[in-house]
Amino acid sequence: MTKYRSGYIQTHCIDIFFDYHGTPMHILTNGNAIPDTLNNKELNRRIQSEVTIKTNWNDQSEYGVIVNESYVEYVKESIVEKDYTPSRNTILRLFVPMAKLGFYSYVCINTNEHISHYMLVARPSEQIVKPILRERLPIFDAISNIIMQDGIITEFQT
Amino acid sequence: MTRNRPYTKQQLDRIGLAYIGSLINNVRRCRIGQHGNAWDYPAVAVACSSNKTPFYMRKGHSCESLRNPHPTLFASYPSTKKGTTPKRYTREGHCAEPHAAHKLLNAMTKSNKTILVSDILFGKAFRVIDCSPVAYCSTCRKTFPQLK
Numbered sequence: 154m155t156k157y158r159s160g161y162i163q164t165h166c167i168d169i170f171f172d173y174h175g176t177p178m179h180i181l182t183n184g185n186a187i188p189d190t191l192n193n194k195e196l197n198r199r200i201q202s203e204v205t206i207k208t209n210w211n212d213q214s215e216y217g218v219i220v221n222e223s224y225v226e227y228v229k230e231s232i233v234e235k236d237y238t239p240s241r242n243t244i245l246r247l248f249v250p251m252a253k254l255g256f257y258s259y260v261c262i263n264t265n266e267h268i269s270h271y272m273l274v275a276r277p278s279e280q281i282v283k284p285i286l287r288e289r290l291p292i293f294d295a296i297s298n299i300i301m302q303d304g305i306i307t308e309f310q311t
Numbered sequence: 312m313t314r315n316r317p318y319t320k321q322q323l324d325r326i327g328l329a330y331i332g333s334l335i336n337n338v339r340r341c342r343i344g345q346h347g348n349a350w351d352y353p354a355v356a357v358a359c360s361s362n363k364t365p366f367y368m369r370k371g372h373s374c375e376s377l378r379n380p381h382p383t384l385f386a387s388y389p390s391t392k393k394g395t396t397p398k399r400y401t402r403e404g405h406c407a408e409p410h411a412a413h414k415l416l417n418a419m420t421k422s423n424k425t426i427l428v429s430d431i432l433f434g435k436a437f438r439v440i441d442c443s444p445v446a447y448c449s450t451c452r453k454t455f456p457q458l459k
Contacts, residue, residue: 160375164405165351166440181440184354184373198342198350205342232443237324237435239442247335247352247440260440 155194162187170200170256171293176306178293179256181247185269188311190293200289208250213242218252220245221273221307227262248274257306270298273307318360318368323434326358330370331439355445357407357436359415363426367418371411372439381416384409387428389453407436408451408458428455 157167167182169191191197228244251258252275263270300308318326334353340346353372360368380388412431419426433455435444447458 158375160405161351164354164373164375166354167351181352183438183440201350202342202344205339210339228441228443234435234444237437237442237444244441244443 154196156192157187157194167197168201168204168251169197170204170290172290173292173294173296173306177256177290179248179251179258180271181258181260182269183261185261186267186311188293188295190295191291193291196291204251204254207254209253210250212253213246213249215245215249215275217278218249218275219278220249220275223307224260224262224272224274227272245275251275252277259309269311271309271311273305276305314366317362317366318432320432320434323358323360323368323432324437325434326368326370327356327434327437328442330356330358330372331437331442334372334439352439353407354439355407355436356439357411358434359408359411359431361415361419361424361426362430362432363424365422365424367415367422369411369414369418371407371409371414373405373407374410376405377409377413380409381413381420383416383426383428384413384454387454389450406448406451408433408447408455412455429457431455431457433458 162182163184165182166184167187169180169182169187171178171191225241225244229238232238248258248260255277257276258274259271260274261269262272296309296311298308298310299306334349334356337347337349338352341349353374356370356372358368358370360366377384411433412428415431416426433447436447437443438445447455452458
């Protein structure tokens with residue numbers, strides 16, 4: 154099993170996919186640590202490849218997707234120079250396609266030496282759930298400090 | 312790319328943002344087996360240019376440390392100057408700025424021109440995943456005094 158090197162992890166946003174108690178999850182590390190159990194480069198790249206092939210990147214609509222508006226606000230509020238505030242489409246472009254494939258899509262928003270804090274960005278709505286690759290996703294349940302709203306995990310830590 | 316007048320910071324910002332689009336496309340093409348080895352999105356991207364003729368411009372993104380940084384860049388690293396090693400997460404050569412500067416300095420050397428790191432103009436650094444501007448890190452601010 155090949156692992157990502159620490160220098161690579163710190164300088165890249167890596168798409169990681171896993172199954173948490175039956176929920177297909179996607180996280181973007183944003184340069185933060187990957188839990189050791191999920192640090193499997195070969196498996197992850199196989200999943201990334203399959204996901205990318207199945208994604209329609211030209212479809213920017215949010216049909217079938219529920220966006221966490223708190224995250225959009227969080228990004229916009231964290232920008233000091235308002236001239237450079239990205240559009241809603243830009244903020245969501247890497248997450249909405251994942252939600253359309255059935256993944257609950259999270260991004261790392263805060264970190265310290267050992268703990269990464271993730272926030273929900275987009276998830277599939279009830280009527281469109283196309284869970285792909287579920288049987289091939291690594292199972293991972295070592296998340297903590299879970300915050301839930303209406304039965305949905307909106308924030309967690311690894 | 313060469314021109315007869317220097318780039319402005321706003322132009323470099325726009326170039327940096329456009330560069331992010333190409334980085335994302337590269338990742339997608341790589342993952343479907345069409346092109347290259349860019350499997351993951353870099354964290355940050357930036358564009359820089361020379362304040363002196365021939366006004367070259369280069370783009371860079373964060374990646375693992377530069378193996379052979381340009382001598383001018385290496386001489387300006389904080390650890391080279393003070394004999395200290397920066398903290399792990401701001402290690403020299405990890406950020407987008409030294410990568411862009413390294414490419415620019417090499418291009419200038421090929422044109423038989425010499426510039427200092429203080430002659431490099433940087434655009435804003437942008438986070439690749441959402442194109443939001445990010446602050447320059449402490450190591451970059453020590454390496455490139457103009458970023459202070």
